Amino acid sequence: EAGVAQSPRYKIIEKRQSVAFWCNPISGHATLYWYQQILGQGPKLLIQFQNNGVVDDSQLPKDRFSAERLKGVDSTLKIQPAKLEDSAVYLCASSTMVQYNEQFFGPGTRLTVL
Amino acid sequence: QQQVKQSPQSLIVQKGGISIINCAYENTAFDYFPWYQQFPGKGPALLIAIRPDVSEKKEGRFTISFNKSAKQFSLHIMDSQPGDSATYFCAAASGGGADGLTFGKGTHLIIQP
Numbered sequence: 001e002a003g004v005a006q007s008p009r010y011k012i013i014e015k016r017q018s019v020a021f022w023c024n025p026i027s028g029h030a031t032l033y034w035y036q037q038i039l040g041q042g043p044k045l046l047i048q049f050q051n052n053g054v055v056d057d058s059q060l061p062k063d064r065f066s067a068e069r070l071k072g073v074d075s076t077l078k079i080q081p082a083k084l085e086d087s088a089v090y091l092c093a094s095s096t097m098v099q100y101n102e103q104f105f106g107p108g109t110r111l112t113v114l
Numbered sequence: 115q116q117q118v119k120q121s122p123q124s125l126i127v128q129k130g131g132i133s134i135i136n137c138a139y140e141n142t143a144f145d146y147f148p149w150y151q152q153f154p155g156k157g158p159a160l161l162i163a164i165r166p167d168v169s170e171k172k173e174g175r176f177t178i179s180f181n182k183s184a185k186q187f188s189l190h191i192m193d194s195q196p197g198d199s200a201t202y203f204c205a206a207a208s209g210g211g212a213d214g215l216t217f218g219k220g221t222h223l224i225i226q227p
Contacts, residue, residue, distance in 0.1 A: 056213065105158045107156060
């Protein structure tokens with residue numbers, strides 16, 4: 001079974017530029033999550049989708065971050081404009097809608113904002 | 115604010131010893147408590163998880179102990195091996211685990227040969 005795919009793996013940009021990350025969840029997983037992991041910290045949930053609808057985006061900085069999941073499969077997360085404090089690893093995870101089922105994480109995209 | 119507090123921040127254990135990592139939570143709505151293992155450059159991977167209706171769960175060398183009244187849970191790694199050297203995160207979620215995870219800050223574990 002293929003895992004969660006993310007691209008790119010690494011991205012370096014200047015502050016105030018924009019950037020987008022892509023995630024393809026495990027086939028059949030209805031729920032998709034984006035997390036931000038700052039160096040030395042645990043992942044923090046940014047947004048949760050169920051199929052193509054947003055379940056929770058309470059911790060998403062909506063003035064600069066946006067995310068979409070068209071057709072309920074893959075998803076993109078965008079930052080515009082980026083700030084220095086956005087430097088982090090952006091992790092995508094997916095799971096089924098079955099209770100107590102595992103969230104599977106992708107390898108992440110490491111973003112460096114200069 | 116929903117929080118999960120994890121300790122210690124770092125831990126060094128001799129090969130064959132027991133590694134113990136502790137977590138405490140505040141939100142009584144949490145009903146799913148997983149532990150994740152993360153190696154450098156990789157995403158977190160589920161190690162073991164517990165629901166609040168049981169006090170202990172064991173899978174191989176890994177055991178979760180859960181104290182609902184104290185709102186605490188811990189991970190025990192028996193017979194620790196150098197390959198266990200990684201960062202470990204406790205986490206919690208509500209909604210039967212379907213909600214997004216709230217993670218602790220992580221424990222950097224080093225197993226010395």
